[in-house]
Amino acid sequence: MGKVIDGKQVAASVIDAVKTATSALEKETGVKTGLAVVIVGDDPASHTYVNSKSKMAKECGFNSIQHTLPAETTQGELAGLVRSLNEDPSIHGILVQLPLPKDLDADAIIQSIRPEKDVDGLHVVNAGKLATGDLATGLISCTPAGAMLLVRSINGEDLSGLNAVVIGRSNLFGKPMAQLLLHANATVAMAHSRTKDLATVARGADILVAAVGRPEMVKADWIKPGATVIDVGINRIAAPERGEGKSRLVGDVAYAEASDLAAAITPVPGGVGPMTIAMLMANTVVAAHRAAGRQPPTF
Numbered sequence: 001m002g003k004v005i006d007g008k009q010v011a012a013s014v015i016d017a018v019k020t021a022t023s024a025l026e027k028e029t030g031v032k033t034g035l036a037v038v039i040v041g042d043d044p045a046s047h048t049y050v051n052s053k054s055k056m057a058k059e060c061g062f063n064s065i066q067h068t069l070p071a072e073t074t075q076g077e078l079a080g081l082v083r084s085l086n087e088d089p090s091i092h093g094i095l096v097q098l099p100l101p102k103d104l105d106a107d108a109i110i111q112s113i114r115p116e117k118d119v120d121g122l123h124v125v126n127a128g129k130l131a132t133g134d135l136a137t138g139l140i141s142c143t144p145a146g147a148m149l150l151v152r153s154i155n156g157e158d159l160s161g162l163n164a165v166v167i168g169r170s171n172l173f174g175k176p177m178a179q180l181l182l183h184a185n186a187t188v189a190m191a192h193s194r195t196k197d198l199a200t201v202a203r204g205a206d207i208l209v210a211a212v213g214r215p216e217m218v219k220a221d222w223i224k225p226g227a228t229v230i231d232v233g234i235n236r237i238a239a240p241e242r243g244e245g246k247s248r249l250v251g252d253v254a255y256a257e258a259s260d261l262a263a264a265i266t267p268v269p270g271g272v273g274p275m276t277i278a279m280l281m282a283n284t285v286v287a288a289h290r291a292a293g294r295q296p297p298t299f
């Protein structure tokens, strides 16, 4: 049985560092870190996520603003809100929760956020800085940044000589994750739904990162013995054994069988999940330090 990577514990230590940095910045400069979270429509899962983000921002000592807009909001109205948040000096981070209702052009909205306030790390300027190895002045997408902290907690800062495989190639996760691993000197392969013999590719990984959105797709025979396994999937599946109509959360990795082979593995829930919010708070306090001309903390 491999080590279970405790994402809640790592996230709690990030949050502690964020709180310390937030209060020091306010004491020294009078600047209170500000985060604006924007949600459009009434997708219940999105509301749950956004409420946790706003609540955590308050706990960190931020000025936490939430804009809840109806599903009928027009592109122009949402763009106008982003414009006013871009101009507002009390706001250091802007997060527009995705997905947006289908009639809205999400990419146009995300790209209209000022890169310095793009705490989701989704603006092309921030993606470009990561791709060119500038980790010092940009903002990195929260879930890959959090997953990378978990990898570092097991394998250290320098991944020289290690093979990493990322399954999934989204802009939100797979691509930035691969860039972070590469930056730490891993030899990185990106695999996806069109990859031939995924199991064999995965089995070459010293660090295996799964972000495919398919419940328990990664089986024991995909895992190299001794690997670090990072499971980014959050899938709700039926759990009739818990009673009629009950469900449970599982990752993209068949946890019980994979944990026998992995040296270290993230559980679902309690692995990568808690890291996403923690890194959003980290990005926001970094953005506030930069706006105040102060050296930001590192995570």
Ligand code: GUN
Binding pocket: 095, 096, 097, 098, 099, 120, 142, 143, 276
């Ligand atoms: N929806 C699911 N994950 C995310 C995320 O990391 N950022 C935003 N903005 N929306 C999301």
